[in-house]
Amino acid sequence: MKIPFKDILDDVTDLAYPEPTGELNPMLKRGESRDYQFPAPLDVAVSFYKAERDLFFDGRVAGEATGTCARCLEAFVLPVVQDFSVILSPEPTGLGREIELAPGDLTLSFYSRGEDVDLTRIVYEQIMLALPIRPLCGEQCRGLCSQCGANRNIKECSCTEETGDPRLAVLRGLKIDRGA
Template sequence: MSITINLSKIRNNEGTSLSFNLQTEKLDLLAKEDLLITKPLQIWVEVKNTGNILQLQGEVETEVTTNCDRCLEKVILPIKTNFKEKLIHTSNLKLLHYLTKDEIEEEYVVFDKDNFDLTDFVRESIILAIPLKILCAENCRGFCPKCGQNLNRSSCNCTTDEIDPRLAILAKLKRD
């Protein structure tokens, strides 16, 4: 499924703006298998034509369901994020004659069809809004490395005198 807006009304009308209110049920994040969109996506987009360059601003709201990195319990992440892009239609590229092709590609998204696909921007903004470390709770205790007990549910009888080797080095440094 793609998320598209039609830019025919605005692409050559300097000074005008257009807004779009889109909703889509599903989006594949094309990331990890346990990263799923579990709420229809709400997407608001505003496009302004400033000198035949289109300034696009979007807002995305949804929910991602995934698993805790430590205990693998389900974690629901409410997502509210946004994206910003500068677009230029191929017929207006002459306006940027002072820039090289690479400079244009770095700063602008060049398009040549009236139907503009926002899917990649929406996907990217969601991925960027997901924290690198996902925990069900700040103090999630994860699994016992010896017996596999989920330590959030109950403790186990394994001795816990073994410490993280990185911490052991720190402890040694402190002693010395």
């Protein structure tokens, strides 16, 4: 979605639309979040306006990622919601310009005067920020048995797992006498 510069007014404009993910998915494949894909368009709701020379975009992007769990290798669906607050300043020209970041969760970037604002780029950046680096079907995922490969979320296998340092196993066997 591109927003013509002249459509960004002093008054707030509310916009809700589905953002296609056709260009997002190849970006994910190449980037750090390569285990995620978004099969369906993202739901975007955004309010934008101009104040002085800056453009403000406040909104929310939501979608459903499909991922492959790093522990059990099963496919899973991850609902993703990201609120954002983005300020675009005029592209600095000439000598270095002081950039002051306001406190809070703000992202600062630039726009080129008179050109369309690429809202798709903002939305894609935001949804990528919301993705956990390591895809897990759930925090409690027990992963695969390192010996027989069974998915330990589904069934308990009968392997005895040699985990950790054998010296610690000795400690685990100790009974602590707390006294009477």
